[in-house]
Amino acid sequence: MDIAIIGASGYAGGDLMRLITLHPHTDLTCATSRKLDGTPVSLDQPHLKGFVDITYTNPDVNDIDADVVFLAVPHTVAMQYAGSLHERGIKTVDLSADYRLPQGIYEEIYGVTHTAYFDAPYGLPELHRDAIKKASFIANPGCFPTGAILAAAPVADLAQTIIYDSKTGVSGAGDTVSETTHYPNVADNINPYKWTAHRHLSEMQLEISRLESRASVHFTPHLVPVTRGILTTAHILTERPVTKDEIQMRYRHMYRDEPFIRLQTPKLASVRGTNFCDIAFEVEDGGRRIVAVSVIDNLMKGAAGQAVQNMNIICGFDETEGLLFPAAAP
Amino acid sequence: MDIAIIGASGYAGGDLMRLITLHPHTDLTCATSRKLDGTPVSLDQPHLKGFVDITYTNPDVNDIDADVVFLAVPHTVAMQYAGSLHERGIKTVDLSADYRLPQGIYEEIYGVTHTAYFDAPYGLPELHRDAIKKASFIANPGCFPTGAILAAAPVADLAQTIIYDSKTGVSGAGDTVSETTHYPNVADNINPYKWTAHRHLSEMQLEISRLESRASVHFTPHLVPVTRGILTTAHILTERPVTKDEIQMRYRHMYRDEPFIRLQTPKLASVRGTNFCDIAFEVEDGGRRIVAVSVIDNLMKGAAGQAVQNMNIICGFDETEGLLFPAAAP
Amino acid sequence: MDIAIIGASGYAGGDLMRLITLHPHTDLTCATSRKLDGTPVSLDQPHLKGFVDITYTNPDVNDIDADVVFLAVPHTVAMQYAGSLHERGIKTVDLSADYRLPQGIYEEIYGVTHTAYFDAPYGLPELHRDAIKKASFIANPGCFPTGAILAAAPVADLAQTIIYDSKTGVSGAGDTVSETTHYPNVADNINPYKWTAHRHLSEMQLEISRLESRASVHFTPHLVPVTRGILTTAHILTERPVTKDEIQMRYRHMYRDEPFIRLQTPKLASVRGTNFCDIAFEVEDGGRRIVAVSVIDNLMKGAAGQAVQNMNIICGFDETEGLLFPAAAP
């Protein structure tokens, strides 16, 4: 199958290209970049030398032809491509935020008018596999929501309050330089940001509410001196005292057959470069607080990996095709 | 004044020696180490070469003579020294946990029998300055409790629930090697530990309760790839809706005259190597959650710096003597 | 083919297990560890959960049965296994130093008596592919020599002096904790060690001399705050002035058909987790100094990856089988 990646020169684009070269049924035929139009991909991303030998292009949206398209562009840019792709029935996984929320919420949170809205399933296969299977356009979840929702999903209906305290690596900020990503500002530091109002909070609230939960959901992200990975600590206050055993049963039950979720001590090194989400939890004495912790690679299960997982589902491949490899640890 | 440091070869000991060399009224006459008895200090801690020219010794407790003694040894070891020093009326600042808690709580939390218990003020000058002034033996607070308590103190009586999510540098684990501190296990990683039951939680609960608070207090620490520094994110659920203005007034009021507390964006680099605690807060929309963040250098305001601050108070020096210098940032 | 890994619990062992799970023709049937005998591999190395489901064992050497054995144990331990494996004709790749040097040099450099010496080809395929093909026991090169020799090989016969200044990640020190690898001693630091007398120097000198070079070879390694990777800066003083063009021709010619050598700007991120060695060079004005720089992943092309490459050769597989995947960058 021919694959096109729109916005291939960013970090998520780079990991998509890496995954496409590892996938047995796909062929990368188009990698677009506005700023690098005409540059060989492997000059820009030398780790792909020997694997990707095409050149960045910058085609008109209607000239993009492929069996599957990945939109790895920022929000508001994705919607400029989505309409045409959707109409032409081209299978698409959108890594931006443009189709993750109902239109009204989206417009309020992102402060823009949506010019090409339609419904698309939220591409978290662990919660929405059936809806994804039937669709051809998937809204790939945000990196923070992926780890946060998976950490609390098995106990969401027990929760009164969920406070997500997330720690993210710097690659989440993309490959564009800024004060925020200037090495001396990051190294030996921990930077909380958007302490109470990060845009990803809406995705978390929406998904948690869909799990029959009445919990109030809060979220504070922190930038940490790590390149890849998000560790989310979910502080969950429960409506009634719980026991470790019943909580364990819930996690095991929900994730029993999930190929990318492993219930074990969460370490970033265990998931780096892979599509896994490792989760563990503890119950505080008295049973009124659960601390659940998840780790993901923000560029993989938090972006490119989950996008390929969604592609596998909508294309009828085995869901794990091209994604089942362990991390290189340490 | 002559100063003795018991347990000088550790990280807190090293910073105490650094501070004593900077202090105009003190002279380091004794630095003890069991394992390095006979070794010149500057061979062990080369950054002190040219400043500390004495040799580690290992004297009997009753032979320790000084105007002020710092106990920079682990809990249970400190109590072996404390009795003699206390009886002989030697001014002492104990950096261990041995005198921070009422005896019963201490013995339960630390799982040991206290063999030399007496009351000592909790050496957090911002809350207990008057008690410290009258004492000669001070229980220097734990590193986590220092940052955590200061972050929430101004609003403790408004809180229903306080969840401390702390991120600490590796020097907090001391200079003893372990799996936990093995570089490949720390770098590019975030490690939560003692998710619900860290011993420092008791200090936090006790101090918060002393602030006329009925809040339930929780604490989850994380090891981050940073050498020095603790950033504590205090997620505070309030009993009633609050406004940003009233909260701001409370922080300003409580810390108005505090020489080591600065209300500004918390960055580890701003406090590294210094005795400052920088604090800021945000109020979540609706006023039911306050996110307060504090940063300290765990070896300074979290250990050696606060110990010297306490020494200044009990010796009648200006409280800031030898401690008023800015960080070298970045 | 059945694979046994002796000493599987270390970092090189971990990467060997990862590679065996990725290889289409191999099956891991035995992973030994003295200290973890009886422990499931995936409890010790959680990144392998779902991929390796066997348990560490500690069999007698004569009971080890497999088509290929990897010796991932320290020097002097490898020779305890090698004799039996060699006699029984079991294909073996030895990652230790025990068979890399002629017996006399080995005994002098390592200060021990070799109790089971025999000749084995030096497993650097780029230089000794033919000899490796004919052998069944291969001495896998050291991590530093691999990067160093490959950096200078094309110009070794032009060199008067080669000074290797290498920068290595901490995983090269293994998974055993020590002062050297204690996080606060590594982070924000650069530590030269064995400034003039690292044991790997002998391998470099021997291999460079085999390239018809009369150069004197020197080597100073540095530990840097990186987990994986070695960057070697080869400062090459030439016997006569050279031009950039002739040097470029030499590099291109020698490495034209090498599947794991790429002539491009060396970045650790481009080779991390992979078997690639990326090399570039510059000629100093006047043509009397060449600066050649190579990067490898010390656990891959510097250990496990090259070992699998050697296994492929001695087993008659395609040399790149199971090893052709790009790095996850950044």
Add this chain to the structure above:
Amino acid sequence: MDIAIIGASGYAGGDLMRLITLHPHTDLTCATSRKLDGTPVSLDQPHLKGFVDITYTNPDVNDIDADVVFLAVPHTVAMQYAGSLHERGIKTVDLSADYRLPQGIYEEIYGVTHTAYFDAPYGLPELHRDAIKKASFIANPGCFPTGAILAAAPVADLAQTIIYDSKTGVSGAGDTVSETTHYPNVADNINPYKWTAHRHLSEMQLEISRLESRASVHFTPHLVPVTRGILTTAHILTERPVTKDEIQMRYRHMYRDEPFIRLQTPKLASVRGTNFCDIAFEVEDGGRRIVAVSVIDNLMKGAAGQAVQNMNIICGFDETEGLLFPAAAP
């Protein structure tokens, strides 16, 4: 004495301000910044809150009035200020490259015309103390040359070839964001740059030649994932075999009375935030190579610290005034 810092908002400017607050005889009266004109210094550099309470200004050069001026601006900008200051006899320490080299060499290396040239002593007190004492305008050395020259000076006349392989922290690149300093490009990486032609090489060559040396001098810098500090490995090939004893005598003799040079194992942590340069060496078997290693803080002995040291000399203060404090290690 009143101090003005031109270009105070950069990293060197920040450290100059820190040092001025620690100095007993100086008062910061002017801190200029073009882009931050009107901003309180402590808003921009929060670590200085409570120590520096002035606001950045942007005065005309002729309106700058102070007893001492520090020029912490880029090369070519410094010369726009130097003429006026020099004519008006205002004591000045220039941290840029504009007055470090003879005019002809400067213009060739930097590719610009010097519009306000005059002779100024090279401000390396260990080599040029007498010349500095008599001057009022000092050319503060580059960060790399400082560490490199001090490492080899005692044996320069014995050297045939000196190859400097330097490893520098990222703060040396300044506070301006770029691809080079983007966290994911630096972390877990080692980046050689200007492999054979860094501009600082000229300073090294000039100073080494002034030490009666005929050595050819080469220099390759590397960016390492460290914020502050330069470690320089000097690979020195000698004209004749040397012994460890004679070399030791030379280092001890030359640096016997130097207040900021310590002959001990070089660790970045030992000098971080301070004006010290720690140096050690080894002689290779056979005596034909010396490996000398120096560490400095690039912003201190490599910039602001040395500038204050020079200020002390030209103002007649004790040379160590305000600079004698130990590092906070680890």
